[in-house]
Amino acid sequence: MVPKSPVHNHTPGKLPLRERALRKAFLQRIHDIPGGEKLHRCIQCGTCSGSCPVSWAMDLMPRELIAHFRAGDIESILHSRTIWLCASCYACTERCPQGIRVTDIIYSLKRLAIDSNITLEHDGAHKLPQIFVDIINKYGRNHELGLMMRYYLRTNPLQLLRMASLGLAMMKRRRITFAPPRVEKALKDIRTIIAHAERLEVPKEIFSPEYRPDTVGYRAIDKVSSRSSKSPSTTE
Amino acid sequence: MTYAYYPGCSLESSSRMYDSSLREVFRCLDLELVELEDWNCCGATAYFSVKETVSLAVSARNLALAERAELDIVAPCSSCFTILLKTHHMLEGNTELSDKINEALGAVNLSYKGNVRVRHPLEVLVNDVGLEKIRDAVKVPLDGFAIAPYYGCQIARGESSFDDSEDPVFMDRLFSTLGARLVYFPHKVRCCGGMLMYTWEDIAVRLVADLMRCAQENGAHLILTTCPMCHANLDLHLEHVRKVYPEAKPTSTYFFTQLLGLALGIPAEKLGFDLNYIPIDQRLKDLIQRTTEVTHA
Ligand code: SF4
Ligand code: SF4
Ligand code: SF4
Ligand code: SF4
Numbered sequence: 044m045v046p047k048s049p050v051h052n053h054t055p056g057k058l059p060l061r062e063r064a065l066r067k068a069f070l071q072r073i074h075d076i077p078g079g080e081k082l083h084r085c086i087q088c089g090t091c092s093g094s095c096p097v098s099w100a101m102d103l104m105p106r107e108l109i110a111h112f113r114a115g116d117i118e119s120i121l122h123s124r125t126i127w128l129c130a131s132c133y134a135c136t137e138r139c140p141q142g143i144r145v146t147d148i149i150y151s152l153k154r155l156a157i158d159s160n161i162t163l164e165h166d167g168a169h170k171l172p173q174i175f176v177d178i179i180n181k182y183g184r185n186h187e188l189g190l191m192m193r194y195y196l197r198t199n200p201l202q203l204l205r206m207a208s209l210g211l212a213m214m215k216r217r218r219i220t221f222a223p224p225r226v227e228k229a230l231k232d233i234r235t236i237i238a239h240a241e242r243l244e245v246p247k248e249i250f251s252p253e254y255r256p257d258t259v260g261y262r263a264i265d266k267v268s269s270r271s272s273k274s275p276s277t278t279e
Numbered sequence: 280m281t282y283a284y285y286p287g288c289s290l291e292s293s294s295r296m297y298d299s300s301l302r303e304v305f306r307c308l309d310l311e312l313v314e315l316e317d318w319n320c321c322g323a324t325a326y327f328s329v330k331e332t333v334s335l336a337v338s339a340r341n342l343a344l345a346e347r348a349e350l351d352i353v354a355p356c357s358s359c360f361t362i363l364l365k366t367h368h369m370l371e372g373n374t375e376l377s378d379k380i381n382e383a384l385g386a387v388n389l390s391y392k393g394n395v396r397v398r399h400p401l402e403v404l405v406n407d408v409g410l411e412k413i414r415d416a417v418k419v420p421l422d423g424f425a426i427a428p429y430y431g432c433q434i435a436r437g438e439s440s441f442d443d444s445e446d447p448v449f450m451d452r453l454f455s456t457l458g459a460r461l462v463y464f465p466h467k468v469r470c471c472g473g474m475l476m477y478t479w480e481d482i483a484v485r486l487v488a489d490l491m492r493c494a495q496e497n498g499a500h501l502i503l504t505t506c507p508m509c510h511a512n513l514d515l516h517l518e519h520v521r522k523v524y525p526e527a528k529p530t531s532t533y534f535f536t537q538l539l540g541l542a543l544g545i546p547a548e549k550l551g552f553d554l555n556y557i558p559i560d561q562r563l564k565d566l567i568q569r570t571t572e573v574t575h576a
Binding site (some may be wrong): 157245 | 288289291292293294295316317319322323324325326327328329330331332333335336339340344368369372373379380381382383384386387389432433437444445468469470472473474475477478479482486515543553554557559
């Protein structure tokens with residue numbers, strides 16, 4: 044099922060305000076990926092989709108993500124289950140003949156979806172990483188049991204019952220730790236680092252490319268990277 | 280040789296046998312592991328999916344600690360290995376980003392200058408110890424064992440360059456040195472689904488079933504892995520896998536350090552062979568018996 048996009052008018056220069064904002068935010072983000080600007084080189088060969096172990100279950104395959112981006116339709120990408128289905132296995136990135144960092148691009152799309160509050164309506168997959176972040180911020184390390192419990196409680200409590208026998212077996216083997224992990228002395232340090240980095244997370248507007256009609260279509264990234272002062276020079 | 284050891288969260292609980300077997304194997308081969316004091320979670324794919332700068336800062340703290348100790352960092356969990364390596368490379372390739380991260384680390388008087396080598400134990404064993412020396416240390420050869428080497432999707436891809444990304448061979452070389460037979464296993468770098476087992480179980484189960492079928496049809500007695508998440512997916516979900524692949528036999532999956540430990544004559548109790556969900560099979564029991572005889576002789 045292809046997600047319904049609220050964007051129907053894909054004419055460059057006539058994009059809805061929301062699409063323009065998302066576009067701008069996305070272009071900012073791919074600048075942090077070393078080699079992110081190579082996105083413009085996609086030849087739509089489909090190697091990424093063919094290499095992806097879960098593309099059969101996606102509503103938009105990796106190649107189509109890039110096509111939608113070019114067509115000025117980021118919003119439908121953010122609504123797709125594709126970005127949350129991506130297991131970050133790097134198969135697509137490894138094989139892309141154009142050196143496009145598909146996995147990293149999907150990472151930035153995930154962040155963009157969370158930041159702009161566009162998340163899946165019926166599946167809870169996007170909640171797992173957010174719960175994970177809460178746990179790390181609190182304890183400094185992951186707590187496997189806590190992560191699972193919280194995730195299932197928030198998405199599908201029945202699953203907890205189904206998992207009970209497995210849990211019991213794990214308990215018998217002492218492969219479950221009940222108490223949350225303790226990072227002895229450094230928890231304060233870790234939280235300080237997180238708090239500082241949080242403030243730096245805000246994208247610096249000065250580097251953000253301005254939205255212009257020509258930021259849609261095949262030239263999109265080309266224009267943007269040549270306009271930006273800091274286009275990363277990457278090894279070819 | 281001395282290394283900074285970064286166990287990662289999973290090795291503290293669900294995969295504690297990976298931790299114990301790795302420590303035993305390293306000790307046996309005269310490699311010293313110094314656990315990074317108060318290491319924190321590398322952030323995994325999950326933190327990186329939510330916040331970029333923060334997750335890189337969190338991950339870089341571990342690199343900064345290793346840099347201060349002037350040691351290479353050994354990360355056995357495939358996911359930790361990939362994330363730490365990725366952090367290192369991203370900071371190397373982007374000065375604006377690395378300034379930000381160092382600003383955050385600076386708040387607790389840490390900094391990362393980019394001098395740490397992130398290593399996977401498989402690569403350390405093959406490159407730093409060498410197959411010759413390992414061959415000399417074998418006490419119980421693995422003759423007759425048919426192994427499917429499962430590298431998982433992470434350790435040979437991305438920024439990692441120690442092995443071939445489509446057909447890695449380090450585990451193959453290591454275990455043929457120990458006398459085992461490596462079966463044809465074209466799925467060696469195919470993803471098992473990772474966290475999808477929790478978020479979209481139906482999809483992940485199919486990926487795991489594919490791996491199991493591939494190992495089984497090629498006659499593997501057991502599957503070896505380098506990653507806690509791969510291990511959990513292959514070990515814990517046989518019942519679900521049977522719904523899509525009814526012929527699935529209980530093929531055990533172990534960490535490569537567990538079987539390597541046995542071959543080196545380390546007692547099975549120290550390697551955690553009894554912790555798997557899929558019960559241990561007769562062939563392996565016999566091998567454990569032989570190891571016990573050798574070590575007590
Ligand atoms: S493999 Fe690369 S070039 Fe081919 S469609 Fe995918 S992203 Fe585009
Ligand atoms: S990284 Fe994601 S999109 Fe790329 S092949 Fe793997 S699962 Fe598919
Ligand atoms: S792999 Fe997972 S759980 Fe392990 S340290 Fe890295 S993030 Fe934490
Ligand atoms: S194969 Fe699966 S668990 Fe292993 S590294 Fe890849 S996603 Fe993670």
